[in-house]
Amino acid sequence: MIETANYTAYFDKARLAGRKLNLAPAVINAILEDVALAAIANTDRILAENQKDLDRMNPSDPKYDRLKLTAERIQAIANDIMDVARLDSPLGKVLMEDTRPNGLNLKKVRVPLGVVGVIYEARPNVTFDVFALCFKTGNVAILKGGSDADYSNRAIISVIHEVLLKHNIDVNAATLLPAEREATEALLNAREYVDVLIPRGSQGLINFVRNNSKVPVIETGAGIVHIFFDEFADLDKGIGIIFNSKTRRVSVCNALDCLLIHKSRLGDLEKITSRLLDKDVELFVDEESFKVIENHYPVHLLHKAEPEHFGTEFLAMKMAIKTVTNLEEALDHIAQYSSKHSEAIISENANNIERFLNEVDAAAVYANASTAFTDGAQFGLGAEIGISTQKLHARGPMGLEELTSYKWIVNGNGQTRDH
Known part of the structure; x- marks a missing residue:
């Protein structure tokens, strides 16, 4: 078994970056818009790296079409990121408010999940989508892509990091783990660092993550x-x-x-x-x-x-x-x-x-x-982090709200509880 400690540096930096993501909505939206523009501006660079991945895969493989990027697909991805930027943020939304007879004021407020890990196969578009949705909702994204798409994913994450650096944002807010299988096992065991795991890919991948993860899992199931x-x-x-x-x-x-x-x-x-x-x-x-x-x-x-x-x-x-x-x-x-x-x-x-x-x-x-x-963009969610087929927390296309939890905010004036 691979010890999580071997990857502690990745996880520590990601969690620390999350403490710095309490940004003004206008700042978040400006960064997302810049990422969208950077994706388009770097189309040739991304496609060149994507071709390296394509050259290693048989075109008859069902994953080939998912792996393939084109200028049109990158433009569509950029459009989705722009749509995410335009959407209202769910953060801070008051879901319920009540003042109790003793004067305590209670509010149930939407907050980020925290550190979101995503394990995915030959789908480089996921790198952009997950970052956009997580960043909009104040979550850190830890990405574990498959080796089939490693050139593509590294090109995309470098574009994202260049924009984050331009805005003085910690690049560890979008962390791409090494493509090696050991990184997957470490992420599955990173319970002290990662708040939720979302697998995207084949039923085999989903089953493996569900059966082996010590981190809570949101399943994005296969589509029959x-x-x-x-x-x-x-x-x-x-x-x-x-x-x-x-x-x-x-x-x-x-x-x-x-x-x-x-x-x-x-x-x-x-x-x-x-x-x-x-x-x-x-x-x-x-x-x-x-x-x-x-x-x-x-x-x-x-x-x-x-x-x-x-x-x-x-x-x-x-x-x-x-x-x-x-x-x-x-x-x-x-x-x-x-x-x-x-x-x-x-x-x-x-x-x-x-x-x-x-x-x-x-x-x-x-x-x-x-x-x-059945697609996050088509449902008006801007993009999606996956299609959840389970019933706890989220179901269907997972957009911004599905990447939040809530906490109770209690304001008092010296109240104490009877013994």
């Missing part, structure tokens, strides 16, 4: 996403929603993995899948669906589903299809296989929609809209 095409679905809406949910960006956790189709609508399956063929989506379908489309879908892209294809997060141009006889069966299937991330129904039946939205247990539940919207 379903769409139920109901008996009462509008075909044109459905075709567009299914296509967008599956193909917009297959490497992200809100991408569609399994289409549930009502048995009475199997006649529409050819039209639905013909749109998917535009992107060469590989299908794993049950017997009833197979009979309907076997003569209309290329044989090399059409397979009979095996049990393991249901409950799989594909992260690729692959999708399962399951025929159901009614809403009840769709709900049962989702309850069995869902990762509680994002689930959707396509229907014009108000009762079915209401029941689906009320009964499906997921962080985000949709009616007649693409699951691709």
